[in-house]
Amino acid sequence: MSKTAQLEIKGMNCASCVARVEKALLRVAGVQAASVNLATARGQVEYDPTRAGVADLLRAVLEAGYEASVPVEAPPAEEQARPLATPEGLRLLFAALLTAPILVLAMGLHGLHLWWSPWVQLLLATPVQFVAGWQFYVNTWRALRHGGATMDTLIALGSSVAYGYSVFNTFTGIHEQLYFEVAAAIVTLILLGRFLEAGARSRTSAAIRRLLSLGAREATVVQNGQEIRVPVDAVRVGDLVRVRPGEKIPVDGVIVNGQAAVDESMLTGESVPAEKGPGDEVAGATLNTNGLILMRATRVGEDTALAQIIRLVEQAQATKAPVQRLVDRVAGIFVPVVLGIALVTLIGWLLLGAAAAVAITRMVAVLVIACPCALGLATPTALMVGTGR
DSSP states (O other): OOEEEEEEEESOOSHHHHHHHHHHHHTSTTEEEEEEETTTTEEEEEEOTTTOOHHHHHHHHHHTTOEEEOOOOOOOGGGSOOGGGSHHHHHHHHHHHHHHHHHHHHHHHHHHOOTTHHHHHHHHHHHIIIIITHHHHHHHHHHHHTTOOOHHHHHHHHHHHHHHHHHHHHHHTOTTSOOHHHHHHHHHHHHHHHHHHHHHHHHHHHHHHHHHTTSOSEEEEEETTEEEEEEGGGOOTTOEEEEOTTOBOOSEEEEEEOOEEEEOHHHHOOOSOEEEOTTOEEOTTOEEEESOEEEEEEEOGGGSHHHHHHHHHHHHHHSOOHHHHHHHHHHHHHHHHHHHHHHHHHHHHHHTTOOHHHHHHHHHHHHHHTOTHHHHHHHHHHHHHHHHO
């Protein structure tokens, strides 16, 4: 009998990364299916436990150049850092503060010809390129070391060509052909896109986690005629639970005695409380608006209706839509094709007699514009945000 394992995968930045990880997992003996979602950074693997184990899956992802672990329960939403306090936010802020004056100087250079402008641009662009953009080089090296190329390869190559050509022209005195603002803007805009993507993921994950906090913290269990206040986790199937007016129903169960109007809007969306009596089922985390009831617990913990809804939403986010699978297949070969087109663009313009500056800027344009970032992120992010809402 096959088993399904959930993996948390770090280091993926584009659909090409997804394709590499899926291929690595499918090469493991005993793996029957593998689906990796870029937006949630999760992988779902179906495998034969007699031929493979979770350790084999983790090792396969590691050998492909990425980090993998078994998912653990995320901290409550209120404990999360503020967006700009995250590493992504701080990196973006750092890059943006340095890129803004580069853009101003670059636009002013053509009209004012300030002798010091190229050197200031060089001074500002260097930390953007090699501090804020360091992750692109790291990810590119990791991919190349494992015989592949990703979106980060295009970003690193495009920004490095623009930066390197500008450095050369700065020291040789050709100050009319500087593209520091191009290199810095490439890095900053990509960081902005990833920051927004991380924010969408974080908000959706927080919304799902907040559902878990809707449940009751304690329950009143009736044992031998005595009422005992216990944590909701201590309630077992078959226990008798007393629920007073204004209290949340702690677990799923069936009313044994009493009448009540139960507000089930958090599950059904119905604003009018439903009348419940002996023999009627009630769901955990719904609110007893009036009446005193005695209920018998039928489902607790991960088996409650609320927990199952959350689990189904998470599974829906991890499952790929058909169009997403098509996009991933295209993106898997997209990067090498783009690199080839960029090289042809450079050589073609040079053969046509264009100046080196013109040929290089055309090549950089192909590298940057063709990045499959939106190609791989649009569908999974939209599905994730939609299911979260």
